[in-house]
Amino acid sequence: MDRPDNFRIKRVEQEAPDIKRFVFDEVIDAEPGQFLMIWVKGVDEIPMSPSSIDPLEITVRRVGEATKSMFKLEEGDYLGIRGPYGSSFSVNGEKILIVGGGVGIAPLLPLAKEARDHDLSIGLGALNSDELIYLDELEGYGDVFVSTEDGSSGYEGYITEAIEEINKYDSLYACGPEPMLYNLFKQVRETDIYAEFSLHRYIKCGVGICGSCCMDPDGTRLCVDGPIFSKEELVDTEFGEYRRDSSGRKEYI
Ligand SMILES: Cc1cc2nc3c(=O)[nH]c(=O)nc-3n(C[C@H](O)[C@H](O)[C@H](O)COP(=O)(O)OP(=O)(O)OC[C@H]3O[C@@H](n4cnc5c(N)ncnc54)[C@H](O)[C@@H]3O)c2cc1C
Known part of the structure; x- marks a missing residue:
């Protein structure tokens, strides 16, 4: 199993009262629908699917311990990220x-x-x-x-x-x-x-x-x-x- 890499948060945007978007500098080689494991240091590691691949963005709803901790992070803080994992969507039909x-x-x-x-x-x-x-x-x-x-x-x-x-x-x-x-x-x-x-x-x-x-x-x-x-x-x-x-x-x- 891969170890998480350190990804620096470039920007955080509040999208809704309990939803934030985290923008990173990196691009991730993922297909739509695949997920990443996000290591919130000292708290937990949780699955999230990217809301953008280039540049990498994740969009997070605050529900429990790990996501509440993520909501305290700011520009310049780091998250550990491994993946992408799992199956992806396949576009079919017109x-x-x-x-x-x-x-x-x-x-x-x-x-x-x-x-x-x-x-x-x-x-x-x-x-x-x-x-x-x-x-x-x-x-x-x-x-x-x-x-x-x-x-x-x-x-x-x-x-x-x-x-x-x-x-x-x-x-x-x-x-x-x-x-x-x-x-x-x-x-x-x-x-x-x-x-x-x-x-x-x-x-x-x-x-x-x-x-x-x-x-x-x-x-x-x-x-x-x-x-x-x-x-x-x-x-x-x-x-x-x-x-x-x-x-x-x-x-x-
Ligand atoms: C493949 C995948 C992709 C995901 N992508 C996103 C995403 O893009 N954005 C996002 O905000 N969330 C996403 N999630 C859900 C996210 O992983 C959970 O909200 C997170 O793990 C909760 O962690 P916590 O410590 O904050 O909450 P916890 O303390 O673990 O749980 C708090 C509450 O959330 C519920 N919960 C926990 N995990 C899940 C889950 N997997 N599904 C439904 N309810 C859950 C619990 O039952 C509990 O009621 C995804 C989950 C999976 C499996």
Whole structure:
């Protein structure tokens, strides 16, 4: 397993009350959807998918110990980074739909950039208008529609309800809360639409050794077999039902 390299933070930008973007000087040789292991020194090492590859950027939602510590970092501080790891998105078809929920839009940005010459629609869902991040950048890549749960911008409700006609798309790419992903999976499962989903599980080693991100029923390791899965790979798995916490106990979704 590689040791982390030291990456100097060039800039930190506040994108939403609990979301920050960290910009680095480096470029990383990653494909859209792959992830990095970010070592927050003295605290923990956590998975993050780049929101930009050239230059490297990561976009972080503050949820727990490691991400709270990251929020205290400033320009000139260092993070340890190893990777990239895992599978990536593959652009298929001409009429493409990308759906991001909350900070889940971040790993889809490099994909949207790559697919910008296609007939691209992008759905972005968030709790409220303050949490709708990267709208300007996304509007440069395709037709954007938004939803907020409180109705402060766009459709009032979930982004899955704001998709008018899913059958008109050749392919779907999604990242966000698992209930959102599972709803989309159910909508495309019986169709010819090609679909890929970026899943989250508790990742510890990132290289397929420790087993913390294994999924039922066959022990698929999210860190090496995923985090990007096609809809076919997710049929009859734990997806949409439960995942494991840091101690291996089931957390029902
Ligand atoms: C492949 C991959 C890519 C990711 N990319 C990003 C990204 O670009 N930006 C970003 O902000 N986050 C991303 N995450 C999620 C991020 O890794 C977790 O938010 C982080 O590990 C939480 O660490 P913590 O110490 O701050 O919180 P913890 O103290 O570990 O947890 C705090 C809360 O967050 C929940 N949580 C922890 N880990 C996860 C997880 N993997 N998925 C869902 N909920 C979790 C816990 O259940 C708990 O409720 C990604 C996760 C994976 C697996």
